[in-house]
Amino acid sequence: MARGIQSIVLGFKLVEVIAEAGVPLSLKAISALSGMSPSKARMYLISFIETGLVTQNPESALYGLGPYALRLGARAMQRMELVSVATEAMNALQQQTNALVLLSAWNAHGVTIVSRSDGSEEPPPLQFPIGGSATLGSTATGHVFLAFGPHEPTWRHLHAELAALGLTRAEQKQRVKELESLTADVRKRRIALTDPISYASGVTVSGYAALAAPVFDVVQRLRYAITLVYQTGRDKRRGNKFSRLTQRAAERLSHLAGAAASGPES
Secondary structure: OOOOOHHHHHHHHHHHHHHHHOOOEOHHHHHHHHOOOHHHHHHHHHHHHHHOOEEEOOOOOOEEEOHHHHHHHHHHHHHHHHHHHHHHHHHHHHHHHOOEEEEEEEEOOEEEEEEEEOOOOOOOOOOOOOOOEEOOOOOHHHHHHHHHOOHHHHHHHHHHHHHHOOOOHHHHHHHHHHHHHHHHHHHHHOOEEEOOEEOOOOOEEOOEEEEEEEEEOOOOOEEEEEEEEEEOOOOOHHHHHHHHHHHHHHHHHHHHOOOOOOOOOO
């Protein structure tokens, strides 16, 4: 298991003590509840005040949660509520298709799977665990983030991804050009398709395809991508049906998140 920064872990015990108390606390009380000396606790609290995680009443000298801690809590609640609603939509899509449904978000590490609804079909040979990542260049989910996500960080991440594959500069340039054309089409159609699905290295897995559609929030920002991974089979009409169902699920989630019916401008 990776080791974290011990001082941060110790410091956050103070924030936890303040949060659990539910009322403003004195330095003496915080020290006693955290098992930390008053002088050491005060040093941490000064830093937390500067970041907005903690506030101190100038008259009573008591400590409480600061404005940034309250904003973090509100954001977390909002995210949990939307993921809860998304789970219902994902389960409905899974029942309509009997396929695997994924919900992914963008963070500093790239595209991360945050929820899943397992299908009753034979599971695909690729693993899609919660907390797992999706490549930008070779997945339908990644193509949605390239098309609608924050341009600078997503495309910078893509360049690092392509370099990690060992591609030459010329090969990287060609691949970026191909993806620029592909994502322009994704922006127009509001859905991405990879058939067959593939590993980051480019090795394909025949018999499976993936569809991904964008989920926007009230400020028309890409919040999630909802992805359907299914067996292609012989019925070519199945893909068209699944595409419509995936788009509808994404549109419903966008509506519940407060996005305008038409989504952001392409």
